Amino acid sequence: MVGFRVMERPIPLLMCEALDEACAAARLARELAPRLCVRSSAETPETPGCVEYHSLYPTLRLLSLAASPDRHADFFGAVFDSLAKSGATHRVLITGTADSGILEYLLLAWHRANAAYPSIKALDLCETPLRLCKAYGQRLGVPVDIRAGNVLSSGFPEPFDLICAHSFIVKFDDEARPLLFAKWAELLKPGGCVVSTVRIDPDRGVRTIAHTTDQADAFESRVLAAAADWLEALGTDVATLKHELACHAKAVISVPVATPEQLEQELEVAGFAIERLDVVDRGRAAASSGGAGGERRATYADFVARRI
């Protein structure tokens, strides 16, 4: 079952290589995270340590138990296909990425369009997911330029045609979100676009992904059951998984946007025109793949915003 799910991932490799690739990423994350992850940062002192989050994420994704771009595969596939076919997207920036997920959807679209890959940069606070992106690019012969840093203080010598991210906006609270949108606008060429997703929740508040002990326990049981036959291939054991899950549930915070209208309005203030906005209820998917708080409501806005 797990192997079958892995095959659904957008890896432009032979089918028989896909499982190896996903297991290799899970092992690499576990190896890199203790050495490279952010434990604290003078620039972002509020940032919790990310060791357990980054070491565990590719494992959860492989088991189809992560809230990942795979849940928005149709959206990213359709939008990136159209950008790849247009031939007008040459410089791409990924802002925030827990593993190589978004990169995989990008490369798959350009592969399908039989187009020359764009120049791709990936930026994240932490080096671990960036190394996963680099390794994935190397596997396919596509250079991926990586930069560790806070997007809000980032600058690049040339603007981008496309900025993309999965579920990155929830890392910014109501005060910081407009700063992110302004930074995206600054980093894009006029006519360039942001392609992203964000969770919408009118009853929002700042939340960790675990709401209750029962939810955390239920999620732990699901992960352990799904991983049972895969521990060696994933480079882990039950005790490590349990420890990672406990820390993961506490460390990951998320600030949804209250309404799609609020999202539109804030993007427009930052200088964007909304080109596409799909409000999609992913409640059922979230129950099995949203992390420890997965039973909660999960409405997403998948959007394309063009810089005016």
Ligand SMILES: C[S@@+](CC[C@H](N)C(=O)[O-])C[C@H]1O[C@@H](n2cnc3c(N)ncnc32)[C@H](O)[C@@H]1O
């Ligand atoms: C993009 S979000 C969500 C991950 C998502 N599920 C995915 O598909 O990759 C998580 C990532 O954002 C990064 N991050 C959080 N705040 C950031 C910031 N201010 N600048 C750059 N990266 C940031 C974290 O280090 C983490 O790797």
